[in-house]
Amino acid sequence: MSAPETGLLDNEEQALAAAEGLVRAGPPGPGADAFADLTRQYARLLRHVRYLIKVSDRMQVELNHLNDRLRESEQKYRSLFENVSEGIFIAQLDGRFVDVNPALAQILGYKMPVEFLRAHAEDSLWPFLDETEKERFLGTLAEYGVATHLQLRMMRRDGVAIWVEINAHTCTDVRGPVMAVEGMLSDITERKRMLEELRYLATTDGLTGLYNRRHFLELCERELLRSRRYRSEIVLLMLDADHFKTVNDTYGHSVGDEALRLIARLCRSQLREVDIIGRLGGEEFAVLLPQTSLQAGYEAAERLRNAIAQTALPLGDGRMLRFTVSIGVCSCATQKVTVEELLKAADQALYAAKDQGRNQVALQPEG
Numbered sequence: 001m002s003a004p005e006t007g008l009l010d011n012e013e014q015a016l017a018a019a020e021g022l023v024r025a026g027p028p029g030p031g032a033d034a035f036a037d038l039t040r041q042y043a044r045l046l047r048h049v050r051y052l053i054k055v056s057d058r059m060q061v062e063l064n065h066l067n068d069r070l071r072e073s074e075q076k077y078r079s080l081f082e083n084v085s086e087g088i089f090i091a092q093l094d095g096r097f098v099d100v101n102p103a104l105a106q107i108l109g110y111k112m113p114v115e116f117l118r119a120h121a122e123d124s125l126w127p128f129l130d131e132t133e134k135e136r137f138l139g140t141l142a143e144y145g146v147a148t149h150l151q152l153r154m155m156r157r158d159g160v161a162i163w164v165e166i167n168a169h170t171c172t173d174v175r176g177p178v179m180a181v182e183g184m185l186s187d188i189t190e191r192k193r194m195l196e197e198l199r200y201l202a203t204t205d206g207l208t209g210l211y212n213r214r215h216f217l218e219l220c221e222r223e224l225l226r227s228r229r230y231r232s233e234i235v236l237l238m239l240d241a242d243h244f245k246t247v248n249d250t251y252g253h254s255v256g257d258e259a260l261r262l263i264a265r266l267c268r269s270q271l272r273e274v275d276i277i278g279r280l281g282g283e284e285f286a287v288l289l290p291q292t293s294l295q296a297g298y299e300a301a302e303r304l305r306n307a308i309a310q311t312a313l314p315l316g317d318g319r320m321l322r323f324t325v326s327i328g329v330c331s332c333a334t335q336k337v338t339v340e341e342l343l344k345a346a347d348q349a350l351y352a353a354k355d356q357g358r359n360q361v362a363l364q365p366e367g
């Protein structure tokens, strides 16, 4: 028999050895057999206890090992959670945040997660989303159980609106009902701003702020399709500054640029919000007037021509520049016409206006 592994049993072991010695010596007298039997049972019991202790020791070692691995794993994921640049959150469906990482706290204007969690311990669900955005987010989660690359407008702690892209899912546990929402979000405000800037640069004329030629033509295509579907009339104006070369040659290119900006401003102020205004290039502009008859288009062109002729551009040295424009007008009713055909017709009308002496509005040639 090997020695017991715990100090606790030392005395019992000695007692047992002593008892077995006594049995071997065979003390005479009544009860000797019963005593020997009891001693053997005690020895068996002791072996069981020792075995159980061994098993328990082994289990403890295994448990310690598992705990170490769990701690390592927890540390590994905790480190990811703490250091990743995306915001991570776990929230209950009743609206309280269970945990957030430092990035999430910072994105929403807090220094530390603990500060964030304390501030929103009793908040309603998603305090950073207004009703519309909350509806979009929770509606998506309710319908699909996940929200992927969802772009939402959020309100930061200081009241500044930011854009985030969110990936989230609802979590169920084995008992069934939805328990929580886990998600990750990143601040895309800057990315969105840059995209917006790029879109602006790609669609806008740098000098006047009007649509550039390419975007104007795209919008015309769209508007023509719409007018065909709703069988509405559409009018195109083509506008060209008169004797603009003389303006440039007399006053300089920068004054010419100012004059072009003035035309753009007057187009905006004299026409409707829905009218699409573009600079086709040089001193040539075009305006598409949706849902407009030829007569109404002519009147709008006349109003614009008159406003430009009546407006003087101060040159800074006391002098005022006056200049005029010619405008060609064409329309398409419900018949199939392409943008190119419309532009050509308006261009012909413009030539006619120039021919008739400039500072004129001319309609598209008949037929």
Ligand SMILES: Nc1nc2c(ncn2[C@@H]2O[C@H](COP(=O)(O)OP(=O)(O)OP(=O)(O)O)[C@@H](O)[C@H]2O)c(=O)[nH]1
Residues within 6 Å of the ligand: 207, 240, 241, 242, 243, 244, 245, 246, 248, 252, 253, 254, 255, 256, 257, 260, 281, 282, 283, 354, 358
């Ligand atoms: N300042 C300025 N001038 C421009 C710009 N684009 C084109 N121009 C000028 O516009 C003038 C156009 O001249 P022309 O095509 O001969 O026409 P015009 O002198 O206006 O004569 P008509 O159109 O026949 O009345 C040229 O001098 C171009 O240099 C611009 O962005 N800025």
